[in-house]
Amino acid sequence: MPRPSVDWFALSPSLILLGVGAVCLLAAVLIPPGTRRPLSAGVAAAGFAGAGVAAGFLYAETPDATLEVAGTIVRDRYGALAQIIVAGAGLLAVGVSYGQRTRGSQMSEYYALLAAAGGGMAFLVQANDLMTLFLGLEWFSVCLYILCAIEIDVVSSLEAGLKYLIVGSFGSAVLLFGSALVYGSTGELQFGAIANAIQEQGLSDDGLMLAGLAMMLAGFSFKASAAPFHMWTPDVYEGAPTPVTAFMSAATKTVALVLMLRVLVTAFPGQEDLWTIAVAVIACISLAVGNLAAIVQRNLKRMLAYSSVSHAGFMLIAVAADNELGGRALLFYLIPYGAASLGAFGVVAARERELGQRVSLDNIAGMGWERPLLGVAMWVFMLAFAGLPLTGGFVGKFYVFAAAYDAGLWWLVMVGVIATAISLYYYLAVIRALYMRMPAELQLAPAGGSPPREAILQTTVAACVAVTVGTFFAVQPLIDVAEKAAAQLPF
């Protein structure tokens, strides 16, 4: 069997992150405990930055999509842009993680797993084959299972890890079974070949293939935490260490949705009548469940978890649009959403460290006046989630609606509009808690001098604000990038 030629450049983002993970693991045994944390965090940050730069070069040097490594991965701008978003999310997640009081002995392992998860994600978005798809998915999922449970002396963290492991494995199994059915029906592994086989062999009504497609959709929805496959999300988001939640909410969603769109348009273009409806329905359910459940939450992390379910719904609208504008909308939406999500969990992490307990709407009362930077930042993130102007969230939502309307899905636009109106209630509840409670209700930070000011966390949050607001003003350059990336998908 001939050895396929390997395009190492195309694999460089994944390889950099994998290498960084290995360095961090070595640091865990070779470096004295005192310097482990700064060193591992620094190496991980450098790794994510490096992977982002490599993905940037990959984007610049890939005018046309090509299949690499015997057709198992695809080198294109669509994947490269997703890698850049993942790398950015990873870099910011390192910033959120740095001050976390994880036990010192696990510090290096933590960053090793974070980098390895990033590597898996970077690999996954380039997948062009059912095998690489599953490999990449499990690669980053296994890392995340452990990351969720990394605080082994905290029961809720263990619980989150276990739940994520069980439900996540179930999701992966569904996806794997779906892949197997599609392979069994078409006899092909590569996405493009699957599409050809379906067309040439007249399999478009084949029950096996359709069942496989449905199960794959369900599997992706698990990972993207779209309702009704979202059951794990609130528990895991709440129980996992907040920096891990921050990373998951931004990066996992990115890769799951980016890959979902890639698989659907590359492997199943002939079934678009079916899957656009299916995706639209999942989007509607996600919007309804996410928004309605978020209204009643008091715990901030749970609320943000349901909010992330509803945002999965918004992004699925872009997927359901099944046009090039939709691809553009999805990629653009992910940038401000990811920044706002990381930033919001960053603020939660800051408050958590300050109070030493879970953060709810009650114990952030008055925080806006106590901590002006974090307060204003949280405000910006909530506006971005709600899709209000002066944040990129508005532009993202606008593009999603435009794509859906362009595809003739005007009813989906209306669902999105109603969902947005409902979501205002709980996003504004956060601002209300931060700024508008009576002094008597305020729960200020415990006495004992000023709370720790974490320069790194605050810088990270400020960077998230900059991205969230910047994406409102600098739309043209970003949308050009997203347009060139989406143009390489075969719509």
Add this chain to the structure above:
Amino acid sequence: MTDWLATILIVLPLAAALIVWLLPLNDRAAGSLALLAALAEVGVWINALTRFDFDQGLQFDQQETWFGDLGVSYHVGLFGFSLWLVGMTVVVMAAAIAYAFWTGRVAARAYFGLMLFLTGAIVGVFSAQDLLLFYVFFEAMLIPLYVLVGVWGGPGRLTATLKFVIYTMAGSLLMLAAIVAYGITEGTFDLVDGPTSSNEWFFLGFVAAFAVKAPLTPFHGWLPDAYRESSAEVSAVLSGVVSKAAAYGFLAIAIAKFPEPAHDLRPLILALAAVGLVYGSLVAFRAPDVRGVIAYSSLAQMSLITIGIFAMNDLGRSGAVLQMVNHGLLSAALFLVAGAIERRTATGDFARLGGMARGRPALATVLMALGVIALAVPGSTAFAGEFLILAGIFNTGWGWALVGASGIVLAALYTLRLISAVLHENVGAAVPDEALDLRPAELAVVVPLLGLLVALSVWPAAITEHLSF
């Protein structure tokens, strides 16, 4: 050649807001800086007025691509009628900021920054010539208002803000859907170049947003709470300026871009407005407190302005614009005076007010003068505006004009009741003998507004003869 004047009018207060937020100023310095910026904004507007050519259409036009793939741009400029609305806005905002500076507000930097931000957003609404940009400014108004009411408002402020935001956003989001639909269908979001459309659904999407913001009945559920719970100067801005954004939207977008649906659905909107006019006037007459009267009279006046706009002829339109400016100045001045009364008596209840004219000549004179203009005594500028509106709508259908005229009669009733309940009758329980007359600083805020109203009464043609649409 690009003329930056419209952009300067928008950016100047926004930049001042950033400075006030970021510099570590004390309360007094923050307030002074904000007031200075607001006055500078008035100066820039006067400069714009002197340079404006009322025989031309769009001026101070500037267009920069925002996102080219969908044809959205940063496009601003002013028409004759929007210039007057901008002028009213900057004057009222300066008065509101001056009033807040004089009364003092906790967390002054945040407060004044938000007021300046709001100024920029409202000016942006009146200058935007791109639908999405218009929407951005329209929503951007909401963000500072939410906080201004929610943080510095009265005891019921949380409910008030919640209602306000949910109502307005429900309307606005329908407008966003309509904007997306219009823009994708027509391939451009530009207000100047964009073609007219005959789609009734798009039209209704816009109407939903403006009907809530104005408000028209039955979309006014947020109004009494918001106007009562805000601080006086924020109520002044809400009823004086923010409501005009809705009337502007009717005029510049709903009718201009959707002439056919506007014509077909005119009876519906006129009916809502007529109901609002009569209902608002009656409730204003029965309202138990000062702010209630002004709030519901505001509902009635906005309905009257809407009637003028949907007369869809020149008379009605010029009357509506004149009345928008009148009502902006008038209702702002009334709310500020109401604030002054509440500062002295800690209540706005008529049952506990009364007899304040004795020994307080300035208060009596100012309130009386405002009242006389508000009830549209012949010769006042409000009379001119309402007369033009009625004349305009008479050409459309005399029945509507009859309702409008009845509204004016009712205005006399509630205005006189307000004046007599505050100034005359027996001295109220809440009115201490030592309550002062209007202080010079308060007069310095209210008298210029009154002066402008008197000037317009003398020469309403300053506006009606200098309009370009």
